[in-house]
Amino acid sequence: MNVQVKDLHFEPFISHHSIQARVVELANRLTVDYHGKNPIFLSVLNGSFMFTSDLMKSFLAPCEISFIKLASYEGTESTGDVKTLIGLNHSITNRPVIIIEDIVDTGTTVKKILELVWQHQPESVKIMTLLFKPEALKENIEIDYVGFDIDNKFVVGYGLDYDGYGRNLNQIYVVK
Numbered sequence: 590m591n592v593q594v595k596d597l598h599f600e601p602f603i604s605h606h607s608i609q610a611r612v613v614e615l616a617n618r619l620t621v622d623y624h625g626k627n628p629i630f631l632s633v634l635n636g637s638f639m640f641t642s643d644l645m646k647s648f649l650a651p652c653e654i655s656f657i658k659l660a661s662y663e664g665t666e667s668t669g670d671v672k673t674l675i676g677l678n679h680s681i682t683n684r685p686v687i688i689i690e691d692i693v694d695t696g697t698t699v700k701k702i703l704e705l706v707w708q709h710q711p712e713s714v715k716i717m718t719l720l721f722k723p724e725a726l727k728e729n730i731e732i733d734y735v736g737f738d739i740d741n742k743f744v745v746g747y748g749l750d751y752d753g754y755g756r757n758l759n760q761i762y763v764v765k
C-alpha cells in the first residue's frame with residue numbers, strides 16, 4: 590500500500606519480510622566474523638535504531654552496543670561545520686568497532702564518523718549499513734557490510750525519515 594509522509598507520496602520498496610531475512614543474514618556473518626573478539630557496536634542515531642535493534646537480536650556472541658550521534662560542535666565559537674561525536678561513553682581503545690548506519694548516500698557522514706572514531710585508537714573499524722546508494726557515493730571509503738544496494742532515490746521507513754516523519758514504518762518505501 591502506498592503511503593504519504595508529509596507532502597510526499599511513497600510506494601513499497603523493500604518489504605518487512607525481505608528486511609528481516611537480510612538482517613538475519615548480516616547478523617550471522619557478524620557472529621562468525623566477531624566470535625571471541627569482544628566487539629563494540631556503535632549505532633548512529635537517529636536512523637539506525639530499528640536496524641540495530643533487529644540486527645543485535647540475531648548477533649550471537651558477547652558484545653557491547655552504544656548509540657552515537659554526529660553533532661555540530663557546540664562551543665562558544667561559531668566554528669561552522671566542525672563536527673563532534675556525542676554519546677560515546679564506552680572506551681573503544683584497542684577494541685574492534687563496527688559502525689551501524691541506516692544508509693550511506695554521499696558517504697560524508699560516515700567518513701566524518703570514521704575520522705572521529707579512529708581518534709580513540711580502536712583495534713579495527715568496520716562499517717555496516719542497511720542501505721547503500723553506490724551512485725551517490727562521493728567519498729573514497731569502503732563499506733564492509735551492506736544490506737541492500739539501492740538506486741539513488743529517496744527512501745523512508747524502518748528508521749529512515751523524511752523531515753522527521755516516517756521512521757516508524759516497518760518497511761522501506763521509495764518516493765514516487
Ligand code: IMP
Pocket residue numbers: 636691692693694695696697698699742743744745749750751
Ligand atoms: P551522507 O552523509 O550523504 O552519506 O548521508 C547520510 C545521511 O543522509 C543519512 O544518515 C540519512 O540521515 C540521510 N539520507 C540520505 N539518503 C536518504 C534517504 O534516501 N532517505 C532518508 N534519509 C537519507
